[in-house]
Amino acid sequence: MICRIPGVRGAQAYLHQGRDGLVVIDPGYTGSFRAVLRFVEAQALGRIDWVILTHHHIDHAGTALALCQATGARLAVHAADAPYLQPRRPRERMTLWGLADRLPSGLARFVVTCAGRAARLLEDGETIAGLTVVHGPGHTPGSIGLRSESESALFLGDILNNERGIRTPPWNVNHSHRLALRAPHRLQGLSYERAYFGHGPAIMTGADQCVRAFLTRRTTAPALTG
Numbered sequence: 576m577i578c579r580i581p582g583v584r585g586a587q588a589y590l591h592q593g594r595d596g597l598v599v600i601d602p603g604y605t606g607s608f609r610a611v612l613r614f615v616e617a618q619a620l621g622r623i624d625w626v627i628l629t630h631h632h633i634d635h636a637g638t639a640l641a642l643c644q645a646t647g648a649r650l651a652v653h654a655a656d657a658p659y660l661q662p663r664r665p666r667e668r669m670t671l672w673g674l675a676d677r678l679p680s681g682l683a684r685f686v687v688t689c690a691g692r693a694a695r696l697l698e699d700g701e702t703i704a705g706l707t708v709v710h711g712p713g714h715t716p717g718s719i720g721l722r723s724e725s726e727s728a729l730f731l732g733d734i735l736n737n738e739r740g741i742r743t744p745p746w747n748v749n750h751s752h753r754l755a756l757r758a759p760h761r762l763q764g765l766s767y768e769r770a771y772f773g774h775g776p777a778i779m780t781g782a783d784q785c786v787r788a789f790l791t792r793r794t795t796a797p798a799l800t801g
């Protein structure tokens with residue numbers, strides 16, 4: 576079961592329920608944990624096992640600490656993005672969000688522990704609660720996609736968005752734009768029916784073909800790269 580959680584500010588937040596537990600992917604901007612809790616309660620889904628972040632940006636991760644504290648869920652984030660959730664985090668060059676270096680104090684104090692337990696640091700290729708990690712660095716060093724075999728679905732975070740058709744994030748929000756343009760090629764060998772983006776509507780059929788078509792178009796028409 577996959578659903579988008581309504582009422583979350585910032586990026587889109589998703590629930591994924593598989594045999595290996597209930598997961599919230601990118602719970603959203605600061606304060607959004609209440610909307611997540613309301614929804615999980617209304618749907619009578621039981622306890623949240625994991626909060627998984629596709630990357631550290633505040634519109635995806637801002638409420639992660641509060642959600643973990645409220646539910647006892649554990650946090651998982653790619654190892655390369657974990658330092659951004661710690662005090663004395665690496666200096667990020669200023670992005671369009673401008674938010675990157677202005678984390679709320681609660682999150683800045685977060686260190687990489689959650690509800691008293693250490694966060695799980697993810698690596699490419701590993702599986703967590705039925706979701707396989709695909710590391711696609713560029714937008715941030717630890718940006719990941721998450722593939723659900725049971726749902727034939729891929730969560731893309733900000734590796735690609737679908738706001739005005741499929742595209743890579745603009746240069747001014749990327750940690751390394753050069754790598755961000757290459758990151759979606761990591762997805763090319765995967766097969767999945769549905770795609771869920773951090774921003775923009777989901778694609779519910781033939782999503783892998785749509786992403787492949789986008790990558791082919793971009794390779795064959797470099798002048799249109801955006």
Ligand SMILES: [Zn+2]
Nearest residue numbers: 586634733773
């Ligand atoms: Zn985003």
Ligand SMILES: [Zn+2]
Nearest residue numbers: 630632714733
């Ligand atoms: Zn982002």
